[in-house]
Amino acid sequence: MGNNLRVNVILLDSSLELVPREISNHPSVVKNAKKRGKKPTEVLLDISVHYFAMKNLKDREKRGRPDIVHSAMILFLTEPFVRGDLYIHTIDSKIIKVNREVRPPKNYNRFVSLMEQLLINGKVPPESQNPLMEVTDLTLSDLSKEYKLVLLSEDGTYVPPTKLCEEIDDKTLLGIGAFPHGKFSREVLELFKESYSISSVPLETNQVLCRILSSCNEKLGWP
Amino acid sequence: MGNNLRVNVILLDSSLELVPREISNHPSVVKNAKKRGKKPTEVLLDISVHYFAMKNLKDREKRGRPDIVHSAMILFLTEPFVRGDLYIHTIDSKIIKVNREVRPPKNYNRFVSLMEQLLINGKVPPESQNPLMEVTDLTLSDLSKEYKLVLLSEDGTYVPPTKLCEEIDDKTLLGIGAFPHGKFSREVLELFKESYSISSVPLETNQVLCRILSSCNEKLGWP
Numbered sequence: 001m002g003n004n005l006r007v008n009v010i011l012l013d014s015s016l017e018l019v020p021r022e023i024s025n026h027p028s029v030v031k032n033a034k035k036r037g038k039k040p041t042e043v044l045l046d047i048s049v050h051y052f053a054m055k056n057l058k059d060r061e062k063r064g065r066p067d068i069v070h071s072a073m074i075l076f077l078t079e080p081f082v083r084g085d086l087y088i089h090t091i092d093s094k095i096i097k098v099n100r101e102v103r104p105p106k107n108y109n110r111f112v113s114l115m116e117q118l119l120i121n122g123k124v125p126p127e128s129q130n131p132l133m134e135v136t137d138l139t140l141s142d143l144s145k146e147y148k149l150v151l152l153s154e155d156g157t158y159v160p161p162t163k164l165c166e167e168i169d170d171k172t173l174l175g176i177g178a179f180p181h182g183k184f185s186r187e188v189l190e191l192f193k194e195s196y197s198i199s200s201v202p203l204e205t206n207q208v209l210c211r212i213l214s215s216c217n218e219k220l221g222w223p
Numbered sequence: 224m225g226n227n228l229r230v231n232v233i234l235l236d237s238s239l240e241l242v243p244r245e246i247s248n249h250p251s252v253v254k255n256a257k258k259r260g261k262k263p264t265e266v267l268l269d270i271s272v273h274y275f276a277m278k279n280l281k282d283r284e285k286r287g288r289p290d291i292v293h294s295a296m297i298l299f300l301t302e303p304f305v306r307g308d309l310y311i312h313t314i315d316s317k318i319i320k321v322n323r324e325v326r327p328p329k330n331y332n333r334f335v336s337l338m339e340q341l342l343i344n345g346k347v348p349p350e351s352q353n354p355l356m357e358v359t360d361l362t363l364s365d366l367s368k369e370y371k372l373v374l375l376s377e378d379g380t381y382v383p384p385t386k387l388c389e390e391i392d393d394k395t396l397l398g399i400g401a402f403p404h405g406k407f408s409r410e411v412l413e414l415f416k417e418s419y420s421i422s423s424v425p426l427e428t429n430q431v432l433c434r435i436l437s438s439c440n441e442k443l444g445w446p
Contacts, residue, residue, distance in 0.1 A: 048330040067329050071294055078427045106290050107271040108331035160445040161437075200446055204301045211445075214384075214437030222383040222434075223423055 006084030006170045007216050008147065009209070011072055011178035013185050014090045015065035018119050019045050026053035042120055044112050062179040063091060069178050070111045072205050073104045075213070081223050082216040084170060087143070091179065093187060094119075095138045102132045140191045147173035149192045152212075153184065154202045156195030161215040164196060174212065178205050229307030229393045230439050231370065232432070234295055234401035236408050237313045238288035241342050242268050249276035265343055267335050285402040286314060292401050293334045295428050296327045298436070304446050305439045307393060310366070314402065316410060317342075318361040325355045363414045370396035372415045375435075376407065377425045379418035384438040387419060397435065401428050 023029055024040040032049050033040040047054060047064035054060050069088060076083055077100065088096040096118065105111045118124045123131035143149065150172055168174065175192050177184060184192075198211055217223065246252055247263040255272050256263040270277060270287035277283050292311060299306055300323065311319040319341065328334045341347045346354035366372065373395055391397065398415050400407060407415075421434055440446065 046330075048328075048333060065329070067331070071297065074294065075298075075429060075433065078430060080422075080424050080426070080430075105271075106288070107269075108290070110271060160441075162441060162445075198445065199303075201303050203303070206298060207301060207303075210298065210433035211437045211440065214434045215441075217434065218383075218385060218438075218441075222385075222421065 004170070005082055005165070005216055005220055007082045007165075007168065007212060008084040008086075008170065008173045009076060010087040010089055010143070010173050010175050011069060011205070012089050012151075012175045012188050013062060014069050014088050014178035015063055015180060016069045016088065016090050016115060016119075016178075017045050017063065017092055018116070019043050019050065020057070023050070023053045023057060026050075029053045038116075042116060044116050044119075046112070059091070059182065061181040065180045066112060066115060067108060068180065068205050069115075070104070070108060072176070072178055072209055073098070073102075074106065075206050075209050077102055077104060079213050079217075081220060082213060085173070087173070088178070089140060089175075089188075091185075093139070095136050095140070095143070097134050097136050097138075099130075099132050140187060143173060144191050147171055149173050149175060149194070151175045151184070151188070151192035151195040152198060152208055153177070153195045154197050154199075156197040158200075159196045159198060161198045161211040162218060164198065164212065165216040165219045168216075176205055176208050227393070228305055228388070228439055228443055230305045230388075230391065230435060231307040231309075231393065231396045232299060233310040233312055233366070233396050233398050234292060234428070235312050235374075235398045235411050236285060237292050237311050237401035238286055238403060239292045239311065239313050239338060239342075239401075240268050240286065240315055241339070242266050242273065243280070246273070246276045246280060249273075252276045261339075265339060267339050267342075269335070282314070282405065284404040288403045289335060289338060290331060291403065291428050292338075293327070293331060295399070295401055295432055296321070296325075297329065298429050298432050300325055300327060302436050302440075304443060305436060308396070310396070311401070312363060312398075312411075314408075316362070318359050318363070318366070320357050320359050320361075322353075322355045363410060366396060367414050370394055372396050372398060372417070374398045374407070374411070374415035374418040375421060375431055376400070376418045377420050377422075379420040381423075382419045382421060384421045384434040385441060387421065387435065388439040388442045391439075399428055399431050
């Protein structure tokens with residue numbers, strides 16, 4: 001550890017998916033996709049675009065917020081000292097591996113196009129042997145064999161983030177929810193046995209990430 | 224102080240402005256504005272849209288990045304415990320006062336529309352007596368009479384962010400650059416006499432904000 005402290009993160013139940021089939025015929029969805037020259041099922045689900053079409057979608061309070069993943073990726077991947085491995089577990093249980101050297105587009109619309117390409121082709125760049133991002137065949141259960149899974153949840157045991165940074169190492173994978181409302185999926189809760197809360201109030205994804213990354217920088221003596 | 228610790232922030236030389244007159248006739252600018260049903264000078268300058276038109280613009284390395292202001296505003300305004308006053312000083316020396324209870328749109332495109340409305344009408348909502356955001360008549364010099372101005376800059380004296388949080392109070396205004404590249408303007412450097420660096424490497428706006436907010440939460444005992 002010491003100067004080699006790396007924080008590995010997995011964004012959980014992330015609100016990132018293509019438009020699901022059950023709403024792909026909704027007139028507003030069809031119209032919006034057409035405007036972008038795309039098929040409805042090639043477009044990222046986004047509540048700011050698909051609000052009306054999403055009205056009857058299952059678990060809709062957790063869905064259609066790729067901006068949460070976008071801002072979390074940028075905060076994590078611009079951290080110069082302690083960023084480690086990064087995974088994105090999506091609301092439909094895909095697991096995306098992100099190369100830690102990736103600089104995701106800062107512009108939201110470019111990010112949306114890139115993630116559409118990723119979810120359609122399985123990786124970006126599409127033909128790369130060593131992709132920047134890839135939809136893997138992994139499951140959370142596979143990851144639980146490689147890492148010690150630790151969940152950050154408002155229902156967990158309270159621990160100050162500075163204390164948490166003393167207890168993690170490069171075999172720990174910190175799970176942080178990346179959805180706007182609602183509870184973690186059963187899949188997540190079954191595999192993340194250990195669970196901590198770092199605040200007395202629910203925090204947004206980037207507030208959690210910020211406190212963890214900052215505390216781990218403090219542990220390194222604020223390089 | 225104690226439980227009342229508030230961090231006041233001003234984003235400096237912020238990369239937030241409407242399309243300037245000198246490029247408002249550029250064909251690509253006209254075309255893009257038309258697509259949105261707007262006049263070119265009613266549209267936010269954005270390098271991801273106006274890249275070619277910006278080629279010869281003065282100080283262009285600092286301009287056209289409203290996404291920096293967007294993500295900084297969200298990180299600051301979703302901080303539950305220590306957020307204080309928030310100002311945005313723009314690259315063309317406007318000073319915007321942001322109500323600390325504002326919840327800016329998370330969606331980038333909605334944020335862009337809102338900031339266009341703000342820069343065109345001077346406030347949002349347009350007719351409000353108590354606006355959420357307002358372009359003020361203030362100058363940095365006016366603010367220097369109300370607050371102690373403290374600059375965060377890679378050229379400043381090194382101080383760990385946890386130490387900095389011990390030295391600020393509700394009369395301090397922390398200045399953080401909100402532009403992608405280049406140096407602070409002369410106006411900023413003349414008024415911010417005191418200047419600190421919190422890292423050995425240049426940090427992005429949100430990394431600075433994150434370390435400060437997190438450290439000040441630590442000072443409160445991680446509420």
